[in-house]
Amino acid sequence: MAKGFLFLWFLLLCLVSSVSISLSRITPRFPSSLVSPEKLSVPLSTTKNKLYETSYFTQTLDHFNFNPESYQTFQQRYLINDTFWGGAKNNAPIFVYTGNEGEIEWFAQNTGFVFETAPHFKALIVFLEHRFYGKSIPFGGNMEVAYSNSSTLGYLSSTQALADYATLIIDLKKNLSAVDSPVVVFGGSYGGMLAAWFRLKYPHVAIGALASSSPILGFENLTSPYSFTNIITQDFKSESENCYKVIKGSWQQVDDTAKTPTGVNLLVKSFKLCKNYEYIADYLEGWLSTAFVYTAMTDYPTPSNFLSPLPAYPVKQMCKAIDDPRTGNNTFAKLYGAANIYYNYTGTAKCFDLDDDSDPHGLDGWGWQACTEMILPTSGSTNESIFPASEWNYSARASSCRDGYGVEPRRTWITTEFGGFNIKRVLKRFGSNIIFFNGLRDPWSGGGVLKNISRSIVAIVAKEGAHHVDLRFSSEEDPEWLKEVRKQEVKIIAGWISQYYKDLAHLSY
């Protein structure tokens, strides 16, 4: 399988199928599942049944330099809900979600945990949108200008985003006369990385962080580049050995079949494709891999509505389709059945468009971030992998970044700025109040903090969990372990807040 290496590199760096490598999708994204606000169990009377109100803050373009360009400003969006807030007079807490690489409304609708726990804590709820995403676009709010070249995109960075959050929170607290209200930050995925880093870099702004499924150790030389695909492999293997074997064997079969015109027709027919493609094997393999990767990430115990709707335990359902005796030895029928679960669970699709690259959640900036600082190697694949074997290839990443954006990645910048090596040695006696949640079925968990660091920097690990499942809206069908995880998180956060109030009463310096 000579194409294997190239294929997998393409596959994992470019998750939504598109053979012309769209740099905006050069690495797997961190999509979060979407639950409709109607599922909210608590009444939102004062906000008239809205989940939040929308506000804007005039934000500084560049916090770290003082040249004339740095003084430019932009409108940063944030969502706010004060329905449950105990108020400034009571120094009631403020729960802040540190937004990730997409529309903040999507993350708000997707982070039921904050809405569901806020009443208990009488907390103000704030969701901050990350610069260059959603409606928080520098350069006059003009996406086309902001994303036009590296001179403008250059201001899209994690350190600027963190400084945005600090600036906005401090200003908001001042405006609310709530300077003594404790702030707890929450985030999932890249937003979780930002939450953890925010607590570490801005302890004077946030008293603690819940960092869910945040691969802060997912950078080069910290986590094996094979761990991402190893975990996906394990997810499918855990359902059935046959399921794993069928998928593993299919790539070669797709390649071989695509070699003849008859074979191409067979693929188009088998997978109900809307049309033919010049490089049909690449397209198809990308399309299938996307389904496997995203389904593994969001292998939730209850039905969810991710980029498309999914049943409970979707990996199990995929393997059920693959293991279905009715499809006999027909690999393509089996794969089609699996893909159908991810792409067509509602059963409304008439045919599939493999080069659909719509971006409903505005994730486009991640390509830039993956080309500058977010070098998270996920494309290694061993001989035992469910995907074709391949090596993580930094040079290939760098070269496509040069081609696509004219930018050179800063290969070691994130660990220079935020650390990561010997994390227990560094943080056991430094810092406090961080929860790192990880679900071990989530391929990103390989880069997560999976061990306790200290008494108050703790890892909560759920064997059965997927990508930031703890942050999702709760459901009566949630398994016990998930209820337990959330209880534990609430208890820990309550401890931070109560300690803070004690300190507030006794420490005047």
Next chain:
Amino acid sequence: MAKGFLFLWFLLLCLVSSVSISLSRITPRFPSSLVSPEKLSVPLSTTKNKLYETSYFTQTLDHFNFNPESYQTFQQRYLINDTFWGGAKNNAPIFVYTGNEGEIEWFAQNTGFVFETAPHFKALIVFLEHRFYGKSIPFGGNMEVAYSNSSTLGYLSSTQALADYATLIIDLKKNLSAVDSPVVVFGGSYGGMLAAWFRLKYPHVAIGALASSSPILGFENLTSPYSFTNIITQDFKSESENCYKVIKGSWQQVDDTAKTPTGVNLLVKSFKLCKNYEYIADYLEGWLSTAFVYTAMTDYPTPSNFLSPLPAYPVKQMCKAIDDPRTGNNTFAKLYGAANIYYNYTGTAKCFDLDDDSDPHGLDGWGWQACTEMILPTSGSTNESIFPASEWNYSARASSCRDGYGVEPRRTWITTEFGGFNIKRVLKRFGSNIIFFNGLRDPWSGGGVLKNISRSIVAIVAKEGAHHVDLRFSSEEDPEWLKEVRKQEVKIIAGWISQYYKDLAHLSY
């Protein structure tokens, strides 16, 4: 005294006398005293009696953005001495001085504590030069270009400097194969602020910090703007009430005398001025104030060689001159005697040039820093002050920054980025391993951390101490309290290092 306010504002913002407000001197600097390397008590055999070797590191211009300009590089100077180093194999420590706003050689020659304690710890010694100072000039090393306007000067900021230090240290350790060697950072004055902030922001790079005389709480709304002049007042009062009264009364007398040509001649003659000046009262008052401020800052217990040589306890000597009965009621003769101690202790000056603005230590960039982020109010002066009464005036600072550099100060940025408010509440349960040393005779001590924060973030306060006296080369004449301070510091640092080695042996995560 209608001119009082203006005068004092001028005085304290513009310490070296110059009536045309030179923005490069808009705030009091943090000068350090210079002791010649020959005083070093330990042999430096392998470096051939040199205190250090000089090296350069190719540094990134802008760590936080990724636009094309940000990728420019410059040569950052650092000084290194491996004479005492126990080596990479033994994970022997690395002592790093985080350079302040001037030539790094000046700080090296001025920080004997690091050279004198390194042998005990078998430590490698490194002094890092701050960007835009000394030989670490961006834009091709060309001072004229780098300092030409706000587009180039814009990259002179504390956050960039800290990221420079992290980048350089990580690279140096890699090159020395010494990744497991613990790094302890040291700094005095602004360099001490950087050392403390470095430990807080880069705990993965430095295990601890000795921050000497670092007014990290010296920003607006954290420390009274009167504290700086209050301390100077107290310094002189503590020597003699008469001394204080004579100085306090002199400003009006200078003003009055300068009103007539005869009076101007009297001033020129009394103070042995080389020439006459159009605004002689302003010049003279600036010149005298400089002497009082700097002498208070460097009121060391042994003879020192600051910008000019000084005797031991120079404030006492100044007051002795003022109280000298031989000058009777002649205020100008008394003031001249005091000024002579600061400006002419060696007795070689034939006359004084009040508009001498030579800058032998390359401190010129501080004006920019004081106009962008380093808003350290020191110009408040109460009715009891030894200086004329005045108010801290932010608007005046901002307006002169606009005029001088075309830049608007970011008034609250430093506390947004580094905190400062309720420091004990924030850091009691966050962070570790910082020593804040302050000498209470140092006017900057008002903005220092004077109380213990936690078991390992501690304040060492010396009632008799002046500006980072602990970091100076030791002398047999040092008083007991100073010997004690240094012993205590060594003991604490030894504790950090020994804890680190224990963790290194036991913590693999």
